[in-house]
Structures are given as C-alpha cells and as structure tokens.
Amino acid sequence: xxxxxxxxxxxxxxxxxxxxxxxxxxxxxxxxxxxxxxxxxxxxxxxxxxxxxxxxxxxxxxxxxxxxxxxxxxxxxxxxxxxxxxxxxxxxxxxxxxxxxxxxxxxxxxxxxxxxxxxxxxxxxxxxxxxxxxxxxxxxxxxxxxxxxxxxxxxxxxxxxxxxxxxxxxxxxxxxxxxxxxxxxxxxxxxxxxxxx
Numbered sequence: 527x528x529x530x531x532x533x534x535x536x537x538x539x540x541x542x543x544x545x546x547x548x549x550x551x552x553x554x555x556x557x558x559x560x561x562x563x564x565x566x567x568x569x570x571x572x573x574x575x576x577x578x579x580x581x582x583x584x585x586x587x588x589x590x591x592x593x594x595x596x597x598x599x600x601x602x603x604x605x606x607x608x609x610x611x612x613x614x615x616x617x618x619x620x621x622x623x624x625x626x627x628x629x630x631x632x633x634x635x636x637x638x639x640x641x642x643x644x645x646x647x648x649x650x651x652x653x654x655x656x657x658x659x660x661x662x663x664x665x666x667x668x669x670x671x672x673x674x675x676x677x678x679x680x681x682x683x684x685x686x687x688x689x690x691x692x693x694x695x696x697x698x699x700x701x702x703x704x705x706x707x708x709x710x711x712x713x714x715x716x717x718x719x720x721x722x723x
Contacts, residue, residue, distance in 0.1 A: 534588065535561045535572040536618065536628045542576050542686035543587040543609035544673040550595060553603040557626035562603055564625075565591055573630055575615050576687045584615050585691040588634060611635065612673075612690045639672040643696045649703040650675055657710050672699050679706060 537558055543549060553562050565572050575586035588611040596604040613632035622629040641647055647667045654662040658678075672695045676686065679702060692698040 530634050531616065531631060532634060533629055533631050534570070535565065535622070535625075536575055536582075536630045537561060537572055538575050538577040538582045538586075538628075540577050541574065541683050542585075542690060543574065543589060543607070544677045544686060544690070545587075545609050545611060545671070546674065547677050548592065548606060548608045551605050551607055553605060557621075559601055559603060560625065561627040562591065562594075562605055566594065571610060573613060573615070573632055575618065575630065576683065578684070578687070582615070582618055582620075583687065583691075585687065586613055586615060586632075587611070587690075588613050588632070639695050641667055641670065641672060641675070641696065643700065646696050646700045646703075649700055649707070653703050653707055657707060672696055675699060676702070679703075 541549070553559055561572060564570070571588050571590045573586050573588055576583040587609040589607040589609050592606040592608050594603060594605050611634050613634050615630050615632055617631040618628065619630070620628040641650060647664060650667050650670075651662055651664065653675075654660045672689070676689055676699055681689070681702065685702065689695055689698050689702070
C-alpha cells in the first residue's frame, strides 16, 4: 500500500464521507470558521476524523472545500465539501496554538480499493441489477472502487466507519451487500405474499 504522512487541520464530526461524496456543512464555531477561511485562502484540505460519543476515532475523511454556499451576517458559513481520501489519524491535537482549531498527523491511504474479490464482483452485479434495476457488467465493476459502491448503499456513519477502518474493506462491503440484499428480498417476499392472499 502506497502511503504518505501529512499534517492537516481537523474538524471532528459524527460523519464519514467516502471518497467522491459531498455534503453541505453549516459552520458556526469560531475555530471552525477560522479553519474554513484559512483552507479557502490556501486551497488546502482538512480532515474530518470520525467522532463517536465525544471521542475522536482513528480514521476519517480528507475533504476539500468545493465552494462557499452562503455567508451569514454573523460570520457563520454554509460550505459544500467533498471527500478526496481516507486517512488514519496517527497524532491528534485538539488545539494547534496560535490557531483556534486542532490538527492531526495522518497517513493518507493511496489504496483505491478496486474490487478484486470474485464473490464481491458477483454481489455488486447482483445488487445493482436486481435491487437497483440498473444494468452493470463486470467490466464496469472492474473500474469502480469499494467506496464507489458503498456510497450508493446509504450506510450509517458507523457502518461507513467500520468499512474505512476494516483490515479488509472488500469483505466488509460483501457482508453489507449480502445483508441489504437479504433484507430487501425478505420485504419483497412479504409484499408478494400479501398481494397473493
């Protein structure tokens, strides 16, 4: 796995953004307004380490600011951010004096997690074809990553965290797909039974 260590500003949140996912953030704390403004000025990225029950966890998302959507009179901001990578947090400081915000030393994962497991490829094709009603072939599956598929599954932040912190994201995704497919098929069978009665 090809990796690099960098220090980036940190904005801990109870969310995980997979590479390519975007979300709107409302920024109201002084320290994070400072962080956003400095990242905008320097075209820099920042980290969102996953926060669970008030604790900063070991993995998170490196994000870039796509644009400022709205600036309020009191200085609060709405920003659109996009995840560019997943990182492991090696060191964390909640305040990086003289800044108001914290920072962390992270190892950015350069492993793009292409889908190589045969039964995961089968599960992805099956999921998109039978559940999403979208035709997808094996050639397409070879071009996408574990995170591309996971982003389409509407996973909870905790499920996403389990995926990015897993030693084997491919097996983790395979289990998620099996579970989701099972639940959807069970619901469909119930509906069919009611219609037939």
